[in-house]
Amino acid sequence: MQLSPAFGWLLKRLPSLLSPFILIGVWELVAQTHLFAANILIPPQQVFRTFLDLLADGELIDNIKASGARVLSGFAIGAGAGLIAGMAMGLYPALERYFGLLFTVIRQVPFIAWAPLLIVAFGIGETFKIIIIANAAFFPVALSTLDGVRNVPRHLKDVAALFRFDRLALMRSLVLPAALPSILTGVRLALSRSWMIVVAAELFAASSGIGHMMDWGRQMFQIDVVMVGVVVTGVVGFILDQMLRQVEAHFSSWKLPSR
């Protein structure tokens, strides 16, 4: 008996693929009981048809692109600032003593809670959305960078001291590679949060994007469009997460056997 590699791949992932199909099956069954009105609980096939329609007329792709562009700029600003802040606090503990409290308090505020304030300050344009995404991306990266820099193994710091590493060598040969796995975990977290927050912010105020598409669908009472938005948001978030997991695994391969 010979199994093709593709079949083996499928077999290994069968358990994780099973649960979405069960969900769709239950959804279909409940829809067929007509317990809920057909325009409220849309059956799966109709959502799929709407998905194909939105895909065909380019609306879905345009909206994904609009949301993606916001995520990209907000995430770049937030993650970049987080990296710098985390590095600075990790390398200069005095900075953490001064800013640590403020940092922790601000971190407790849910990201979306900034929306009303930011709308008052910046209006409902792009600036507001990019700032709120940047804010969501900042904290995971800053925290994981701080953690990574602070936990550089002491026994390797001895080696750096022994060979009198200068600042550049210390960063390049020790601190950055030691902190990289932790930083990448933060980056992955920040990216999925950025994607969540962009959809949420677009529900508030936007004229394009996945969130806007969903809000528009709700106002037009086209719940199928809203459902497409929910599924697409989940799938795109999943793909982003998986991509960064690959990057993380690649850069952490040396990490396995070390202490």
Place this chain on the structure above:
Amino acid sequence: MAVSKIVQLPTANRARETHEPPSIAVARRHHATELVVRNVSKSFNIDRRPLPVLQDISLVAQPGQFITIVGASGCGKSTLLRLIAGLDRDFEGEILFGGRPVSGPSLDRGLVFQDHRLFPWLTIEQNIASAFSSRPIDTATKRLLVKDHIALVGLNGFEKAYPHQVSGGMAQRAAIARALVNEPDILLLDEPLGAVDALTRLYLQEELQRIWLQKGVTMIMVTHDIEEAVFLGDQVIVLQPRPGRISKVIDVGLTQPRDREDSRILKLKKEILGEFHNPAPINYSI
């Protein structure tokens, strides 16, 4: 008697000396490599109470000498090496290298730890080259020095391997190469063979001896293995624990390399073993 097949790398040696003519530099270098440890004591604070770890340690290492320090765990052996290396400056007494007090780490004093402490994200070759970080020498010289030291420790063919891809013994060889690549005057070895298996250990002892004879570097090696201490040392220093203090200094007085089964070696082993039975040995004869 030294197998002087030392690869001469004049540029590398000159890079460290300043503006002296080579002859004076060589003379000064030879003169300047004596290590003197005088009345050194050290305590750690545990629960705000001082816990003495080293008490009144004195020793002198002449250039090119191989000193072994043997003692049970907890006798402060590693601490002593950290003090000599300059990694820990909080102690009483005096440590002089080449007549000057040790005030911090220096490339003149190399240290090999019990665990190899290679950077896991660098290859063997890159790890060895990382020792050059604070020296402004050109790439060609660096490459030559790395190549020579990889050959010295017998790691040819493993240049591009990562530490986790090689055995513990090989990683330790790489660590020895990294410590030697700056051509230090003195090499401190903190139980470097403590973590390798027994057979590799015997082999690496002979390798270490060969490297010592080949490089003419002063070595101070800490170990808990009495046979290792007697087999390798010109001088064996016996430490007693809590707090670590010198109980005996033995000049071995045999040429190297040696035969492990030499009756004089066996006799010294027995003598040192006796040091660790603190009360007078129990007489079993009836």
